[in-house]
Amino acid sequence: MLDLTDIHVVDNHCHPVLLDQHMDRVQFRGYCTEATDPIFAEEHVPNTVYYLWLLRQMATVYGCDRNEEAILAARNKLGNEALIEHLFRAANIDTLVLDPAYPPGSTCYTPERMGQLGRCRAVKMLRLETLMQQLIPEYSDFDEVVDRYSMVVSRAREDGFCALKSIVAYRTGLNITEWSKDEAFAAFAEARAEVTEQGQLRIAHKPLIDFLLHIAFQHAANQQLPLQFHTGYGDSDTDMRLGNPLQLREVLEKTDYHTMPIVLLHESYPYSQLGAYLAAIYPHVYFDLSYTIPFVDKLEMLAFTRQALGVAPASKLMFSTDGIHIPEMHWAGALRGRSVIGQVLDEMIQADEIDEEEAYHLAQQILHDTAYTVYKL
Ligand SMILES: [Zn+2]
Numbered sequence: 001m002l003d004l005t006d007i008h009v010v011d012n013h014c015h016p017v018l019l020d021q022h023m024d025r026v027q028f029r030g031y032c033t034e035a036t037d038p039i040f041a042e043e044h045v046p047n048t049v050y051y052l053w054l055l056r057q058m059a060t061v062y063g064c065d066r067n068e069e070a071i072l073a074a075r076n077k078l079g080n081e082a083l084i085e086h087l088f089r090a091a092n093i094d095t096l097v098l099d100p101a102y103p104p105g106s107t108c109y110t111p112e113r114m115g116q117l118g119r120c121r122a123v124k125m126l127r128l129e130t131l132m133q134q135l136i137p138e139y140s141d142f143d144e145v146v147d148r149y150s151m152v153v154s155r156a157r158e159d160g161f162c163a164l165k166s167i168v169a170y171r172t173g174l175n176i177t178e179w180s181k182d183e184a185f186a187a188f189a190e191a192r193a194e195v196t197e198q199g200q201l202r203i204a205h206k207p208l209i210d211f212l213l214h215i216a217f218q219h220a221a222n223q224q225l226p227l228q229f230h231t232g233y234g235d236s237d238t239d240m241r242l243g244n245p246l247q248l249r250e251v252l253e254k255t256d257y258h259t260m261p262i263v264l265l266h267e268s269y270p271y272s273q274l275g276a277y278l279a280a281i282y283p284h285v286y287f288d289l290s291y292t293i294p295f296v297d298k299l300e301m302l303a304f305t306r307q308a309l310g311v312a313p314a315s316k317l318m319f320s321t322d323g324i325h326i327p328e329m330h331w332a333g334a335l336r337g338r339s340v341i342g343q344v345l346d347e348m349i350q351a352d353e354i355d356e357e358e359a360y361h362l363a364q365q366i367l368h369d370t371a372y373t374v375y376k377l
Contacts, residue, residue, distance in 0.1 A: 002346050002356065004338040004363050008094035008120075010371035011334070013228060013265055013288055015099050015324035016108035021080045023326075028072055031325040032295060034234060049297035054332055061090065061331075075328075081117060084109070087327040088118030091334035094368060095120060095377055099165055099228075101127035103325065123375065125163040125228065126156050128216050129171065133203050137195045142188045146215065153216045157223040162375040163263070164220055165228040166213060172206040173242025174231065176213055176251055184211035217257050226261040226286075226374050231268040231275060233294040244268070245275045258284050261374050266290045266322065272304040279308075279316040286316050286374055289366065291340065292333035293322035298340060305344045314362040318370045341366055 029045040030038070032054065045051050046068070059066040062074035075083060096118065098111045115122030131152060135145045156164060168176060179187075187208035195201050203209060220227050231245045245268045251257060263286045268275030279287035287308055291301060308317055319341070321333025345359035354362070371377065 002342040002349075002359055002363065004342045004360075004367065005092070007338070007364055007367045008092055009319055009334050009337065009367045010095045010097065010375075010377065011093060011321050011323065011330060012097045012263070012318040012371040012375070013099065013290065013320035013322055014096055014330055014333075015102060015322070016105075016111065016114055017084060017323070017327050017330075018103065018107055018325050019080065019109060020107075021083050021326065022076050023072075025068060025072060028326070031329075034293065034295065036236060048295065050295040053297065054328065057332055057335065058328060061087070084114075084117045084327045087331035088114075088120065091118075091331040093118050093120040093330070093334065095371070096122045096330070097162065097320075097371065097375060098122055098124050099127055100124050101130040101165075121377070123162045123377070124160070125165045126153070126161040127165045127167065128153070128213065129167050129203055129209065132209065132212055133201050136188070136191050136203065137201050140192065142185050145188070146212070149212060150215055150219065153219040154222070156219070157225050161225075162377070163226040163228055164216060165230075166216075167230045168209055168213060169230045169232075169243045170234045170238040171204045172209050173239060174229065174245065174247035175242060176210045176248070177206075178214060178250075179207040179211050181211070183207040187211075217251065217254075217260055221257045221260040224259050224261075226263055228263040228265050228288070230266065231264045232266050232271050233269045234266075244271050245278055246271075248278075252278065252282055252285065260284065261286060263288055263318070263374065265320075266294060267304045267308065269294045269296070269304060273307045273311070276308040276310075276312045276317075279312040286318060286370065287312055288318050288320050289337070289341075290320045290322045290333070291337035292329040293324070298336070301336065301340045302344060305340050306347075309344055309348070309362070314365040315370055315373075317366045318374065319367045337367065338363075 026041045030041040032051050033040045058071045064070045064074040111122040111124045139145045184207050187205040191205050232243050245264050261284050264275045265288045276287050279285045319337045321330050323330030348354050
């Protein structure tokens with residue numbers, strides 16, 4: 001068996017964890033599903049293979065009985081920071097690439113503190129739709145919004161962001177189009193009306209989002225700054241038909257943007273073959289292999305890892321967990337990623353495709369080296 005435990009992982013896409021880690025069964029389970037209906041936490045999460053596996057790992061690391069009640073009691077007893085330190089160090093993390101836009105900053109550890117607790121580096125990305133949602137309610141003048149937005153994005157690299165991120169897949173879809181300024185302005189007027197009527201904005205106005213994204217792409221290309229796209233799997237906000245990474249064709253083809261590395265998040269699940277294919281074809285496209293979210297079992301992880309390694313170079317593949325809320329996710333994703341990648345590479349050795357030294361080198365690229373190159377770590 002290929003042993004990858006010594007490779008320090010770069011988690012190229014994850015989120016902060018909550019300040020308050022003391023939680024009951026329903027809350028804990030609620031973090032282990034992308035479904036938002038409370039019936040999942042009550043009835044369905046405990047019957048999910050992923051969750052049963054996670055509980056077994058937790059019982060081992062906390063040294064307690066294998067039942068849910070004992071496991072949650074053991075984690076709650078550890079206290080917030082001790083819990084995070086314990087798990088993050090066990091995960092052997094080199095760098096966390098964090099999206100601090102979610103959960104809300106007031107409820108979470110900062111990226112700096114996450115790094116201290118994990119004794120690892122923590123770097124952050126800038127989520128574009130969050131920036132849009134801050135600026136549009138604040139300024140009534142469209143040109144002023146565009147100017148301020150452009151200013152922030154054009155300075156992202158020097159302001160310490162190592163990437164941009166877009167969640168347009170679960171707002172208006174990945175079929176990002178070029179709209180005229182008039183069309184964008186009309187959508188801006190609708191968004192402003194929503195602010196006036198509802199006191200807040202959930203930006204889902206396609207011409208406006210697409211227009212602002214194109215501005216960001218140009219600035220990212222100028223700075224050679226990577227852009228992470230949420231693709232595939234998500235909650236019920238996602239119209240999965242528009243979460244297919246093939247919808248990005250117009251953006252991928254545009255030569256002006258070829259200096260912007262594009263990272264397709266969450267292995268584009270369940271479009272994993274298609275996403276990996278794009279990474280094999282376009283020089284600037286990279287493919288994220290996420291081992292906590294989506295919450296799938298090991299057999300499914302083996303399947304998407306085979307699909308990715310089957311077509312794309314390891315220098316285009318990057319490990320992540322998408323860990324969020326609870327530190328178990330970052331830790332379990334690191335365990336799982338090493339074990340699944342190791343198993344798939346072993347199969348490839350058995351099939352006489354590669355030798356052991358090559359396998360270890362490919363693993364090193366996925367778990368660590370590719371991200372170093374893409375994010376200039
Ligand atoms: Zn995420």
